[in-house]
Amino acid sequence: MGLFSSKEKEVFPWVKLTSSDQLHELIESSEAKPVVFFKHSTRCSISSMALNRFENKMNPQNCTCVYLDLLAYRALSAEIEQLMKVEHQSPQAILMNHHQVIYSATHSEIDASEIMNLI
Template structure:
């Protein structure tokens, strides 16, 4: 998986810009949570959309960015959480055991 580390709030503007051309995925992960680790592992094993930019946010190291994501895309902060950003909006998000590559795919090919 070719994660793009999400380490700066300024990257959110890049995500919005990129999403005008193609959907972008953000995976919010808590490195202290076993559920989050399991969800991340399942996601990475199933991921096959190498043409889709995929950002990885370490919530422990960059918690303020998660708050900015929640505000900017009108989603409640959760961990773990996956979001699809398309045309600057978040048409899909899932948390915990609901995180599934198969559920995301229709939003990547829209």
């Protein structure tokens, strides 16, 4: 290991949300294992910073982490808002456990440590 050796960043194990059926399956799966939904706008630097901070601090072992690309799947965000009764924001993290939202935060308020404490 030299002075200039680089360590590759581990790929975060996201489940990419792409359909309404998948959304409903993930909500159902929260009965057995908590689910974190992360809504991200790929054109927003604030959203990118929040995503990077989340990925660097979050330990995804005890939950399912779901990534929603808002530019590609905006309608799914509206469906999340309707089903979970959480107003749309970007970036946004929502933790669901046993079909209930137990955490929701946006922008710099997204706190992976707090999410892990709730799991």
